[in-house]
Amino acid sequence: MAKVDRMDMPRQLAEARAKNFDEVALGYTPQMAASEAGRCLNCIKKYCVSGCPVGIDIPGFISALRENDIKRASRVLKEKNALPGICGRVCPQETQCEAYCLLGKKGEPVAIGRLERFVADWESNNPSPEQPIAITPSGKKVAVVGSGPAGLTCAAELARLGHKVTVFEALHVAGGVLLYGIPEFRLPKTIVGREVQYISSLGVEIRLNSVIGKIDNVDELLSSGYDAVFLGTGAGLPIFLGVPGENLSGVYSANEFLTRVNLMKAYRFPEFDTPVKIGKKVLVIGGGNVAMDAARCALRMGAEEVSIVYRRSEAEMPARREEVENAKEEGIKFRFLTSPKSFTGDPKRQLTGMECQEMELGEPDSTGRRRPLPKPDSDFILETDVAVVALGTTPNPLIAQTTSGLEVTRHGTVIADEMTGRTKKLGVWAGGDVVTGSATVISAMGAAKRAAADINDFLRRES
Amino acid sequence: MYEILERQDLTPIIHMFKIRAPAIASKAQAGQFIILRQGENGERIPLTLADWDSIKGTVTVVFMEVGLSTMKLAALKAGDCITDFAGPLGLPTHIENFGTVICVAGGFAVATIMPIARALKLAGNRVITIMGARSRSLLFWEQEVGRYSDELIVTTDDGSSGRKGLVTEPLRDILAAEGNGVARVIAIGPTIMMKFSAKTTEPFGVKTIVSLNPIMVDGTGMCGCCRVTVGGATRFACVDGPDFDGHHVDWDELMARQRTYLEQEARSMELWKCQRGGCTQEAQHG
Ligand SMILES: Cc1cc2nc3c(=O)[nH]c(=O)nc-3n(C[C@H](O)[C@H](O)[C@H](O)COP(=O)(O)OP(=O)(O)OC[C@H]3O[C@@H](n4cnc5c(N)ncnc54)[C@H](O)[C@@H]3O)c2cc1C
Ligand SMILES: Cc1cc2nc3c(=O)[nH]c(=O)nc-3n(C[C@H](O)[C@H](O)[C@H](O)COP(=O)(O)OP(=O)(O)OC[C@H]3O[C@@H](n4cnc5c(N)ncnc54)[C@H](O)[C@@H]3O)c2cc1C
Ligand code: SF4
Numbered sequence A: 001m002a003k004v005d006r007m008d009m010p011r012q013l014a015e016a017r018a019k020n021f022d023e024v025a026l027g028y029t030p031q032m033a034a035s036e037a038g039r040c041l042n043c044i045k046k047y048c049v050s051g052c053p054v055g056i057d058i059p060g061f062i063s064a065l066r067e068n069d070i071k072r073a074s075r076v077l078k079e080k081n082a083l084p085g086i087c088g089r090v091c092p093q094e095t096q097c098e099a100y101c102l103l104g105k106k107g108e109p110v111a112i113g114r115l116e117r118f119v120a121d122w123e124s125n126n127p128s129p130e131q132p133i134a135i136t137p138s139g140k141k142v143a144v145v146g147s148g149p150a151g152l153t154c155a156a157e158l159a160r161l162g163h164k165v166t167v168f169e170a171l172h173v174a175g176g177v178l179l180y181g182i183p184e185f186r187l188p189k190t191i192v193g194r195e196v197q198y199i200s201s202l203g204v205e206i207r208l209n210s211v212i213g214k215i216d217n218v219d220e221l222l223s224s225g226y227d228a229v230f231l232g233t234g235a236g237l238p239i240f241l242g243v244p245g246e247n248l249s250g251v252y253s254a255n256e257f258l259t260r261v262n263l264m265k266a267y268r269f270p271e272f273d274t275p276v277k278i279g280k281k282v283l284v285i286g287g288g289n290v291a292m293d294a295a296r297c298a299l300r301m302g303a304e305e306v307s308i309v310y311r312r313s314e315a316e317m318p319a320r321r322e323e324v325e326n327a328k329e330e331g332i333k334f335r336f337l338t339s340p341k342s343f344t345g346d347p348k349r350q351l352t353g354m355e356c357q358e359m360e361l362g363e364p365d366s367t368g369r370r371r372p373l374p375k376p377d378s379d380f381i382l383e384t385d386v387a388v389v390a391l392g393t394t395p396n397p398l399i400a401q402t403t404s405g406l407e408v409t410r411h412g413t414v415i416a417d418e419m420t421g422r423t424k425k426l427g428v429w430a431g432g433d434v435v436t437g438s439a440t441v442i443s444a445m446g447a448a449k450r451a452a453a454d455i456n457d458f459l460r461r462e463s
Numbered sequence B: 001m002y003e004i005l006e007r008q009d010l011t012p013i014i015h016m017f018k019i020r021a022p023a024i025a026s027k028a029q030a031g032q033f034i035i036l037r038q039g040e041n042g043e044r045i046p047l048t049l050a051d052w053d054s055i056k057g058t059v060t061v062v063f064m065e066v067g068l069s070t071m072k073l074a075a076l077k078a079g080d081c082i083t084d085f086a087g088p089l090g091l092p093t094h095i096e097n098f099g100t101v102i103c104v105a106g107g108f109a110v111a112t113i114m115p116i117a118r119a120l121k122l123a124g125n126r127v128i129t130i131m132g133a134r135s136r137s138l139l140f141w142e143q144e145v146g147r148y149s150d151e152l153i154v155t156t157d158d159g160s161s162g163r164k165g166l167v168t169e170p171l172r173d174i175l176a177a178e179g180n181g182v183a184r185v186i187a188i189g190p191t192i193m194m195k196f197s198a199k200t201t202e203p204f205g206v207k208t209i210v211s212l213n214p215i216m217v218d219g220t221g222m223c224g225c226c227r228v229t230v231g232g233a234t235r236f237a238c239v240d241g242p243d244f245d246g247h248h249v250d251w252d253e254l255m256a257r258q259r260t261y262l263e264q265e266a267r268s269m270e271l272w273k274c275q276r277g278g279c280t281q282e283a284q285h286g
């Protein structure tokens, strides 16, 4: 059989997409999907599955696809993953399922994520009435705190197992980082809305505008009739540089910048009321996915020049390769081995510049990446009117402060058993970024599924 | 949805809403605020809880029309619903029996100070309240606040009611007369008024609490938009405040950050007025 190359996915052209918020990657056509599905060897040992945190039967759904039974493919996906349209788009497949694909040993792995996306999108365009699942109500009530991927997954699992689930969300919409962080052009919000809809259709009640710890706290939830609580509150607290001038008008955390643009739709100001500053020269500090997202948003908002400032070299950047390439194509500039020392402003305290120093790489540090060291006498100033600090996040301390007996690490992450999600407090489980610190959508979902299974055992044993 | 049960116009541009929000009413404490969003295109804005009734499940907010969001809000009437309404946010004002406390309120903040004066009074303090407004027509709730004050002083900029001048003048006079007989000052109102209240009390060494009003988005500690510098350290007003020691606040920074969107705010307001029929030329073409 002739060897077929991995099928590229069409994307919007770089010049066009740098000016709009429409999705960058356009998805496979049925022919493309069929061709790509044809590459899978249907390995008996299912190497790929060991790389998927929720254990999707990857050869199973791809075989169905190859037999042109997309409905079955969709069912196979949904067995393990309530949010395939999201994961197919934002999973870092190159380090997960696709990294384990047998074909990847010699050539290019099967494009598992793209096929997953294809099936999910097909399903939403050709909805088949949900097979009503016969659920025996357990009579148990579970409170899920947070409606990010962890909370939504846990809620879906428990609802299908017959428990009455209420999700409490602090913001005015459900979705967590999927809504306020990841931009529209990587993950259209209608897709998140669709998945939230599906979870509501399972009978889950989602209570928005409900900040746990400010209205009822976790102890009060437990004493007011909930039999278990799952914490999926994420890692939402932004880290700042702590350098002089960081509070000048024009300096943003990535969370604020992205929340204004994505959640509050500042890219459609003044049709939407929330403004964001459109810089002429924008600097984004950091080298992860969040930095790429912020930079690409700033560009689409109409900035003349957007640069990413990172203190190590390109090789150490934690961002996904694909997103770095996308950013480069769109015209984002990169300044490696550069570290901010302070921000400078005009007499009205509006940002005008960032003082930087050059770095060089020394010995590897505890993360295995070479440690950046300042070069002496290398200070210089970069002109800027908008700066976005994308250095990462830690969990919001509110839940830990208001819950008795919950143990947290010194980084503020909740201590929970990796296999079961059990915290040190009886009746309380946790999973996702609140336990691991910022990680990935699918790892949050994986943790939520394991916790849901353990919560179910606990609730069934109790009765 | 959060129903407006009652609306009162306290002055031509300051309005009171009583809103059904039982979960918030049962937890509210003096000094806390809510964040609301009106309409699917609306922005999130913070308003202080002016009152609440945990039995009836209602909370009261008082707001002044200053820009687009507050004007949109002012277009609502009893029976309408507010799209989103989350709280109670922020830390409550620290209340104990301090002895004598002076409450200073400027403009709409008379409503904000009301629950604080009440809590202070209930805790056994001697409460002196100074309330100021530009002129008589902008004064409201004198009786409500008076009920919880041992002494009530009213000032207007134009002398149309009470003493002519700014709130800082009687504040200075009382401190000069009573010296360290005053244990604490709580000043709430426009930023400039809080700044000068704090400057007034500083030479007397009387601890002065202010309720800061930076621009906010989420109000839960997630975005850092509300950061203020207090005593050289960065704090998030929505979770670490909104109350801070006024003698240590970097006021100029706060005011600079509040001005971040002046241009855009003016633009979106013109556009809105335009859509409602009162258009200026530039807005139509700009
Ligand atoms: C800009 C950005 C881009 C990213 N890109 C990717 C990507 O491409 N691929 C990928 O896999 N991962 C990506 N991630 C990481 C991924 O989004 C997170 O790992 C994932 O969302 C974590 O899910 P979670 O459910 O644990 O938390 P979150 O998604 O953070 O959700 C937590 C929810 O809990 C709510 N909450 C918090 N406290 C309370 C409270 N006290 N009461 C009620 N509700 C509360 C929050 O409002 C939030 O809605 C990205 C992250 C960011 C910020
Ligand atoms: C903790 C807190 C409590 C407050 N309590 C009250 C209250 O009880 N009554 C009251 O009338 N006002 C209160 N405010 C101020 C109120 O939030 C602003 O007047 C309102 O957001 C202005 O919005 P706008 O669109 O009408 O005006 P705009 O024209 O958009 O803004 C006018 C000015 O208000 C400030 N502002 C704008 N957007 C926001 C925002 N999202 N968050 C905070 N400030 C903003 C800016 O400094 C701006 O220059 C409070 C503010 C804070 C932070
Ligand atoms: S959920 Fe993510 S890791 Fe699992 S198969 Fe899909 S793309 Fe791969």
Ligand code: SF4
Binding pocket: A039, A040, A041, A042, A043, A046, A047, A048, A049, A058, A059, A100, A101, A102, A103, A110, A112
């Ligand atoms: S390892 Fe690769 S080729 Fe083998 S079944 Fe999985 S996807 Fe197909």
Ligand code: FES
Binding pocket: B215, B216, B217, B218, B219, B220, B221, B222, B223, B224, B225, B226, B227, B236, B237, B238, B239
């Ligand atoms: S308003 Fe976002 S952190 Fe305070």
